Amino acid sequence: MTIPGWSPIALSRDIEAGSSAGTLLEGQEIVVWRDQAGTAHVWEDRCPHRGMKLSFGFVRGDHITCLYHGWAFEGSGRCTGIPAHPALDVPATICATTYAATEAAGMIWVFQPLGDPAGPPPDDATVTPVRSLVLDVPLEAALAALPEAFEGPLIREGQVALLDAGAVQLRIGLQALSATRSALHITALGAPGTGLLLDLLERAQWLRRLAGEEIPA
Amino acid sequence: MSAPVLSNYDLDDQCYRLRLTASVAGVALDLVNLDAFPGRDHLSRGYLAKNPLGRLPTLEHDGLVLCQPAAMQLYLAGLPGARALIPADPAEQARMHDWLIFADRDLAVASAARACALMDAPGDEVALRARSRALLRLLEDHMTRQGTLGQGYVAGATLSLADLALFVPFALSRDFGIDHDDFPALRLWARRVRRCEGFITMPGIPDYH
Numbered sequence: 001m002t003i004p005g006w007s008p009i010a011l012s013r014d015i016e017a018g019s020s021a022g023t024l025l026e027g028q029e030i031v032v033w034r035d036q037a038g039t040a041h042v043w044e045d046r047c048p049h050r051g052m053k054l055s056f057g058f059v060r061g062d063h064i065t066c067l068y069h070g071w072a073f074e075g076s077g078r079c080t081g082i083p084a085h086p087a088l089d090v091p092a093t094i095c096a097t098t099y100a101a102t103e104a105a106g107m108i109w110v111f112q113p114l115g116d117p118a119g120p121p122p123d124d125a126t127v128t129p130v131r132s133l134v135l136d137v138p139l140e141a142a143l144a145a146l147p148e149a150f151e152g153p154l155i156r157e158g159q160v161a162l163l164d165a166g167a168v169q170l171r172i173g174l175q176a177l178s179a180t181r182s183a184l185h186i187t188a189l190g191a192p193g194t195g196l197l198l199d200l201l202e203r204a205q206w207l208r209r210l211a212g213e214e215i216p217a
Numbered sequence: 218m219s220a221p222v223l224s225n226y227d228l229d230d231q232c233y234r235l236r237l238t239a240s241v242a243g244v245a246l247d248l249v250n251l252d253a254f255p256g257r258d259h260l261s262r263g264y265l266a267k268n269p270l271g272r273l274p275t276l277e278h279d280g281l282v283l284c285q286p287a288a289m290q291l292y293l294a295g296l297p298g299a300r301a302l303i304p305a306d307p308a309e310q311a312r313m314h315d316w317l318i319f320a321d322r323d324l325a326v327a328s329a330a331r332a333c334a335l336m337d338a339p340g341d342e343v344a345l346r347a348r349s350r351a352l353l354r355l356l357e358d359h360m361t362r363q364g365t366l367g368q369g370y371v372a373g374a375t376l377s378l379a380d381l382a383l384f385v386p387f388a389l390s391r392d393f394g395i396d397h398d399d400f401p402a403l404r405l406w407a408r409r410v411r412r413c414e415g416f417i418t419m420p421g422i423p424d425y426h
């Protein structure tokens with residue numbers, strides 16, 4: 001079920017300048033990449049040339065380049081270079097499909113439904129990133145396991161779960177990868193110490209078991 | 218002294234692990250290229266005399282014959298003039314061994330999954346992939362913890378043999394149907410490994426980044 005509005009798709013710190021990654025949002029393939037100047041871009045994960053995944057590509061300067069035949073795209077989505085035709089002035093109509101994206105509260109967000117113009121920005125907060133956790137269960141099942149894992153009550157606000165874990169307040173970005181898989185982008189308000197962060201990581205690992213994943217022994 | 222000799226097949230993941238280790242350690246290696254597919258050179262009488270299980274690679278040096286990749290890595294890293302890839306601190310060194318054994322005992326399924334996917338080796342590809350993915354998640358958990366501790370590598374704050382051993386199955390995971398989307402900590406770590414001096418690639422690992 002699509003809730004119109006901003007959806008978190010990654011922790012900001014996990015997408016370094018000059019890198020790209022693929023992800024899913026309700027089954028739709030998207031690529032998130034950060035240019036060297038630090039701006040994050042979220043696009044359809046599909047090269048306009050032959051439809052290969054742009055997330056397999058590489059970022060140079062302010063461009064992402066497709067791995068397959070080297071078409072290069074600038075931040076606006078426009079194709080600016082085709083290696084097989086170096087002299088060609090690339091027509092402005094050759095464009096990757098871009099989505100409204102922003103960063104706030106330690107996460108990268110995309111606006112849903114994908115392709116719609118952005119609404120008012122998501123709430124910001126000063127946080128410490130903990131980790132993203134990918135689970136092989138639907139988002140609702142992941143949400144249901146959270147209070148037990150972190151021993152605290154949970155309030156959902158759109159695509160964010162606010163969880164009072166006692167010693168620390170968690171702000172968890174909720175991403176439905178598909179109908180059967182989900183990602184939790186876990187952040188903690190303020191600047192908890194290393195010991196507290198390690199405890200949160202152990203709880204996040206235990207969440208996998210609570211969500212029904214088996215130990216790969 | 219002559220260079221160690223590696224019986225090599227370019228597309229084999231464990232052969233790449235050794236070429237990578239030698240390159241990063243700054244140790245020269247003589248490669249003897251075998252035709253494993255389709256030639257089955259690794260099952261020839263001459264090769265089996267050195268490596269009775271018929272596994273790739275084999276490392277030979279001055280009469281020493283090694284059949285286990287981790288032992289080969291340790292040997293290369295211990296040669297005079299090799300770059301330090303074995304932590305001096307006993308705890309870090311033990312952690313390196315812990316993860317080297319994980320690479321060989323547990324993540325051997327990733328090699329099997331890849332052989333199954335690419336070279337038609339026998340095995341249940343779906344089960345091997347699922348298990349490889351679950352094990353890579355354990356490594357993801359470990360590297361997430363390392364990041365929180367301010368340690369960028371598997372055994373500690375510096376590159377060790379464990380990073381080179383574990384980089385291989387992660388970097389090649391797309392060969393057997395596991396993409397990197399679900400592994401943010403491993404993506405950051407793999408970028409770090411790629412930037413180390415002497416890093417080399419193999420077919421299946423693009424040399425950009």
Ligand code: FES
Pocket residue numbers: 047048049050051052066067068069070071
């Ligand atoms: S598919 Fe992207 S450049 Fe050809």
